[in-house]
Amino acid sequence: MSLTSDGADPYRCLELVLKTTPDAAVISNLGTTSWSLIDIEDRERNFYMNGAMGLTTSTAFGLAISTDEQVTVLDGDGSLLMSLGVLSMVADRNPTNLTIVVMNNGVFETTGRQQTLSKHVDMAAVAADCGLRTWQVSSADDFADAYAAAVDHEGAALVDLAVEPSTPEDYPPLDYAHSHIKHRFRTAMSVDR
16 A cells, blocks of 8 residues: 555544454554554553654464464554564454554654565565565554454454654653553553453
8 A cells, every 4th residue: 555645534533443342452563553552542552652663563473372462563554564473473463453553654753754674565465475464554444444444354364554744743641651551551461350
């Protein structure tokens, strides 16, 4: 998918993730995606990957194979490009509870909007070639349908979502350390549901 200025509103799509899967463990890419997710709802089941670009999907994959609960990863196109090999591992293990959402804005948003190479890589096609079920969308309405279908799919799935580059006007304050997020998330995931 070649990103143009016709992408979906990422904030609206993040709201849809939480509305569609309110109990899911959500692993979010560093920077803008995490800040937006915090602003929407700072939940105990959100894990923000601050300072770990390229490892978001790998982290979510590790979680997905250790639990039966829904795991959604919100990765960036630049971050996923740093570790495309993880898609073959995900497809091989095929955890039925893992949904990967690529927030594909064509730039490294957090570091100054440098272009990624995603305009040369069809993320959905790469994932499909690895064996994953995929969707490619560029509107919030289409994303709502694709995300619900991906979650319901009997296997790991990927939604390549073209989004507008966006930076939060205000960054929500975090009144606690990153270690707190780790412990809070671990506790939330270990509670009998």
